[in-house]
Amino acid sequence: MSASAAPSNWVFSRVVFGLVFVPVVYVLFDSVVTDVDDVFIPMPDDLLCNLNECKEQVRELLLTLGKTQSGGGGNCLGAALQAAYKLLAPIGGRVSVFQCCLPNLGPGALQSRENPNERSAKDVVNLNPATDFYKKLALDCCGQQIGVDLFLLSSQFADLATLAGISKFSSGQVYYYPRFHVTQAPDQVERFVGQLRHYLTRKIGFESVMRIRCTKGLQLHTFHGNFFVRSTDLLSLPNVNPDVGFAMQVSIEENLTDYSAAVFQAAVLYTSSQGERRIRVHTLCLPVSALLPEILQGADQEAVVGLLAKMAVDRSLSCSVSDARDALINAATDLCHAYSLTQRSTAGGLMMMRNCKTLPLYVLGLLKQRAFRVGVSTKLDDRIYDMESIKNLPLDKLLLLIYPGLYPLHLQLPEGQMPPRLQLSFEKVDKVGLYLLETLDTFFVYVGGRISPRLLENVFGVSKFSQLPDSMVRVQMDG
Structure with missing residues (x-):
């Protein structure tokens, strides 16, 4: 599929709009399908366009889409996906879905099944799909070489546990922006723009x-x-x-x-x-090797924790989150016990080989993830998104999700030398320091309350801590 070949755009609320491009006369107009229960492809020969030939129409569409399509009282995502599947089935390709609410009309319609009062319950429910519609459609897409990526921009419950199936079984990805608002959440808008740019150019x-x-x-x-x-x-x-x-x-x-x-x-x-x-x-x-000590000494703790995390997601879905937490803890203790059996030390307690000495710390980080935490108020879509990320992320990015990187920026180092990575402990944070915290998709800068005026001036262009921009959030830390 050439990068210059772009599929048409489908907009959906109560009805499905197919946006038709006619390059010869440079016209863009709507083709409306009102029967969402029996979607068909009107004018199939004109619903796909060549980007080089229709670049201006595409630009016009993006500029006017928000003005011409104001939405309505319903959402027929399932029908729109069926239309996209029928359109791309002969050639394959990729479908990018931008969803802002719970689909409640036509095929694949869903009902809200999250109880806000149960977000902190130890027994987490509704982790599995409410319907297999999206999984079946994904398998149909997979058979025709169509991948589906889902961008969910919603502050309300959208049942990601069900919607994610359209991406999971078609080799797509899920992107999630739970606090997205064009004016009130600029950080979410910035994150969305950056990830969309990367998505379109990678x-x-x-x-x-x-x-x-x-x-x-x-x-x-x-x-x-x-x-x-x-x-x-x-x-x-x-x-x-x-x-x-x-x-x-x-x-x-x-x-x-x-x-x-x-x-x-x-x-x-x-x-x-x-x-x-x-x-x-x-x-x-x-x-x-047939020797247990050699096997244990050859273990790769990062690969081990990456696989344990993915297995824990499956355990959560098939059993419960509590079972998954117990399995993670047991895996770490069993590894310690196995190593202890190879040692002749009479000291009590569990022992861990040097190459896996931080594995218990990684497991503790996993237990604190939204995917596996219990007793803490956690939105169901937030939990599901973390589970989807754990299952789909490459190892280096998964480790950043589990255990972010903390770096001191105030140290005087030789040119070209990276600052050392610090342990995630408050005792490593100095009130006169400046620190960078690297997570999976966000960088945080922590400014100590007693940071030197010179460093403030060099980095932020202000001479006092109180002069830092209002957009920077003041964090209260114990200790």
């Missing part, structure tokens, strides 16, 4: 499949990510991009004593945006 692969193979005697099972499992080792990915990650679980089915190494290989076949068919292959060889 590299993308179409019509992708991923095959994962391993040494005989090992069995792959339970893949994690957004895709459709076509066979035991083949994943269908209508769209693939650099911002997603995948994980798998492996079981040992046969004795591996005849092998010195276990080999894993992942191959991705895809079509580039220039129409070139390409293949990318990654091969990993790991030594085989």
